[in-house]
Amino acid sequence: MVIGDLLSNSAVQAWAIASVLLGLKTMGAGVYTSSLRIRNHVYNAPEDYVMQGHEPPQEPDESIERARRIHQNDLEAGVPFGLIGFVYALTDPSTAALWICFGGFILARTLHSITYARALMPHRTIAFSIGFLILIWMAIASLVELIG
Amino acid sequence: MVIGDLLSNSAVQAWAIASVLLGLKTMGAGVYTSSLRIRNHVYNAPEDYVMQGHEPPQEPDESIERARRIHQNDLEAGVPFGLIGFVYALTDPSTAALWICFGGFILARTLHSITYARALMPHRTIAFSIGFLILIWMAIASLVELIG
């Protein structure tokens, strides 16, 4: 069957594993935000405060704003990866390129979240930049293959 | 042709229908926000107020902030679905699993938006959790198939 054939390709396999891991990683940022909300009694909506029996805080909670920025940055990286990653896999790159791009991206994005949560600079910028450059590389390599 | 073969697979078909419906549902959250903006005269940018001949409100409009949170939550669920859903379909799960995962996800996300708009708790949390668990299930089932 065609479907089995598609997943039997090692580039598509590598993309599939990376894509699922990135999905889980992004969801992890949401779980992290939620856990801080529960711990700090800072919720999403007025009805949540009523249900939990707490008052909204006077000022935004910085740890939760930080968690939201981490999650938002994951979306800002996850959308381009979703748009570029599968196309790149379909151009059937070398095994070395696959490992560097997909493995490197998951690692860079995970380190970005950890360094952001711990307020580590310039580590956060380095992790972000590595992920960004990998996306640029995959995009250019794909376009060269598609148009060139 | 290969393309026809891919869509002839029932798992890819189920994913394709769910993916398009989820895209439309997310766009619906944007339309909902826009309609509240027009009704309440609360816009995105300074030039919109000039064009519409209204003054910006002194405080954020809670109904529009709620609509924005609904839309944002759709993005936070749509990105992992985009990253995980197609991979899961490629692992060719059973028809029952497809219906529960894809049908359940669309239903849960739609109910999340409705219960959020109507400030219904804990219904909103239940709807969110069902969608979340379906994503986790699809991710783990995919990884087991890919790596196991």
Next chain:
Amino acid sequence: MVIGDLLSNSAVQAWAIASVLLGLKTMGAGVYTSSLRIRNHVYNAPEDYVMQGHEPPQEPDESIERARRIHQNDLEAGVPFGLIGFVYALTDPSTAALWICFGGFILARTLHSITYARALMPHRTIAFSIGFLILIWMAIASLVELIG
């Protein structure tokens, strides 16, 4: 190999090019925001101000808030495109439809960002609406092909 076959289809090729270009365009919105942050000394996190030796501004910087809205709007359009675009390509539309949908979408989204950055109304709304209608068209055409 199946992978080569998939990319040899002209609809998948057109989608692949559009998807990569949209990914790059969305990343461009992030780069635009970052460049304004560096120029205006307005950063993401408290530790960034410490590292750069600047004080946080008293009020939000409108040019950066505008850049963030541009980026956010790209995510709100990129998620539905990611969910709908590949499915649409798999339904193997005509060459004319491919050009209008994929070319038109990239063009409309690029014009949306430019007109938003320059505060041009109603040009921004027109560009947004064209992109929106193309998504709706692709979604309906896909569902008709899948279900009809």
